Amino acid sequence: MGAATSPQVPEGKYFPLSHNGGHKTTKERPPSMSVSEAKNKLWLPVLIVVLLVVILIASLSAVHSDTLNAPRNQHRILSPAPQFQAVQAPFLENPRFDNLTTNQQIIEAWGKYGLSSYGFITIPNPEAYGLPPNKNVVPGTKNAYMISVYHQLHCLKALHMALLPVVTQQETLSSSTAGGHGFEHNHIAHCLDYLRQSVMCSGDVTLEPPDEKPEKGKSPLQGWGVKHVCRNWEEIEAWRGELGVI
Structure with a gap:
């Protein structure tokens, strides 16, 4: 085979x-x-x-x-401030600031932000953050520092009060607020420049489209409803409340 x-x-x-x-x-x-x-x-x-x-x-x-x-x-910048939560917050028209015709109305409107306190806090170890120590910036305290955002809001309040005669056609403006802080010409000039530099420093590049339904007789570029990335205001208030001295 x-x-x-x-x-x-x-x-x-x-x-x-x-x-x-x-x-x-x-x-x-x-x-x-x-x-x-x-x-x-x-x-x-x-x-x-x-x-x-x-x-x-x-x-x-x-x-x-x-x-x-x-x-x-x-x-x-080395800072003792905690890392606040970033949130998206739309800019919306606030009726609290509409039709204010007296100093007292303006004081009450801005009082929401606790501006009578000016936002000072104390830092126990300022040298660790490159901050110069101080005494009696706020009477009876040491190492007190003003939170910038409260300074900015304070300046806006100063501008609001300074512009009151123009808006309401009044002849004069009261020379002091509830805290006895005069708003003379030099103070207003300082506030304007401070705000200018603050705006440039923040550099918010949020793009604002025209309003979808602009009101008749108003610019269509109001910016209302546009979301911005912001620090959480409640957390900032809580931090100031924990360390605040005035």
């Missing part, structure tokens, strides 16, 4: 094995597909995925590096 011969398999072709170990010829790969071509097709998506992963890692590393080395971090 002669030796059995295996079926001839064309070079570069293969046949799937059946469960019994024999060759199965019913599902032959297309004649044009070689082993090397099949391997290339298998490796191509793997290479693409690897390249994408490498690019992603490189991009994330670059972003992380940029974050660590951002210019704003180079100029970060």
Whole structure:
């Protein structure tokens, strides 16, 4: 009996094995597909995925590096203030400040912000934050410092009161507020310049579109309803309340 011969398999072709170990010829790969071509097709998506992963890692590393080395971090001011939560808050017209025609009405409207206290707090270790120690800035206290945002609000209140005669056609403006703080010309000039620099320092670049339904006779650029990224005011108030001295 002669030796059995295996079926001839064309070079570069293969046949799937059946469960019994024999060759199965019913599902032959297309004649044009070689082993090397099949391997290339298998490796191509793997290479693409690897390249994408490498690019992603490189991009994330670059972003992380940029974050660590951002210019704003180079100029970060050491401060005892905690990291307040950032919130989106729409600017909305507040009826509290509408139709104020007397000094007392203005004082009451701005009283919401506790401006009679001016926002001073004490810091027990000011040198650790590069702050110069002080005494009796607020009588009877040491190392008292004014929170800038309250200074800004105070200046706005000063402007409001200074402009009252223009708005209401009054001849004169009371020379003092409830706290006996005079609002002479030099004080107003200071407040205007302080606010100018504060606005430039904050640099809010929120884009404000025209109002969808502008009121007749008013500019369509009121800015109401536009969301800004703001510090949480309640948290700032709580912080001032914990450390406040006046």
